[in-house]
């Protein structure tokens with residue numbers, strides 16, 4: 468993990484927020500390469516969940532919502548984690564995650580394991596961030612930064628139904644920021660206080676939810692495989708009844724084996740009609756669906772798929788990171804699927820003379836408008852290849868002595884180190900075919 472964090476900073480994937488001021492431990496900023504990687508993940512999710520399907524619509528709801536939304540959803544009353552304080556070292560821990568935490572006292576042990584530890588009884592701590600809407604800081608003006616994007620979907624479910632041609636079963640998808648005042652954020656971008664979720668709520672006829680739950684479990688598993696994640700590092704975790712969120716009847720997590728252990732990065736939840744029922748009750752407005760084919764009214768049940776864009780990006784980076792020995796040197800390489808790589812191709816003139824830079828620039832500009840490309844003419848070719856390996860660029864295009872003779876360039880493949888020759892005037896199309 469330390470190696471990955473340091474690579475992320477060095478190459479511009481992820482920086483600590485406000486580092487200039489000592490940093491904020493629970494927030495991270497994506498740099499030029501990180502933002503491309505995360506955007507590719509989100510675009511891929513949107514394509515699979517919205518564009519490729521006839522039965523899902525997208526929305527983009529506000530982060531701030533009417534405070535009653537969070538009363539109705541149950542978050543004001545129950546979106547809590549159990550918190551314990553240590554009277555000796557003054558540190559705070561999640562009571563249900565003591566075995567994942569470290570007591571600040573040396574030698575390194577879990578909280579409660581030193582004879583001097585004095586842990587308090589757990590008390591419930593609400594994880595929603597509060598702020599005030601308007602100029603007056605009073606109770607009546609309290610609003611929350613949303614802790615999940617799902618509620619923006621529920622309160623818009625009828626609007627979407629009316630404005631589209633959808634019929635139950637159908638889904639609504641959304642990508643957006645969520646905020647949780649986590650007691651113990653950590654493990655880089657794994658657990659932060661500000662993060663992005665990619666959530667889809669699928670509305671179904673009561674009685675069909677178990678079948679849809681299985682369908683969505685299958686689809687979401689396949690999506691992760693298609694990202695190129697190592698199958699042996701993925702597994703299901705079935706949430707135990709006592710661990711279920713207040714809204715859920717059943718839940719499965721997709722876990723990835725991060726360097727710090729197996730952990731959830733997507734949840735598939737059977738949320739029943741809990742949310743719609745509560746919004747109907749709290750708003751006093753009917754949210755029932757009239758099923759014309761069956762001539763019946765009902766509140767749809769909901770199957771939710773919820774994946775963190777940041778945790779998914781972290782899983783991809785952990786999975787892609789490889790160190791290997793090449794000609795007596797250690798090569799660090801990020802083996803992203805070409806479609807996910809932040810930079811698709813680097814264009815490198817072998818030397819800065821003999822007309823090579825002019826040809827290389829032409830190729831670079833031809834590529835640039837159609838995919839992310841990088842031009843590099845500094846340093847030995849071997850060093851330039853290594854720099855691209857570290858950022859996960861799948862193809863390096865080198866303009867060399869032979870280019871002027873026969874109009875071909877060298878294409879060097881990141882994973883196999885194999886080199887091919889491709890006609891310079893076809894190279895842009897060649898790259899584009901391989902990076903979608």
Ligand code: ATP
Pocket residue numbers: 647649656657658659660661662663664731732733734773774775776777778779
């Ligand atoms: P955890 O048990 O790790 O706190 P959770 O079960 O509360 O997670 P959900 O409420 O199911 O998580 O949220 C769905 C997804 O949102 C998670 O699978 C994860 O990818 C992402 N997510 C949740 N909390 C965070 C966080 N603090 N930082 C980054 N991503 C998060």
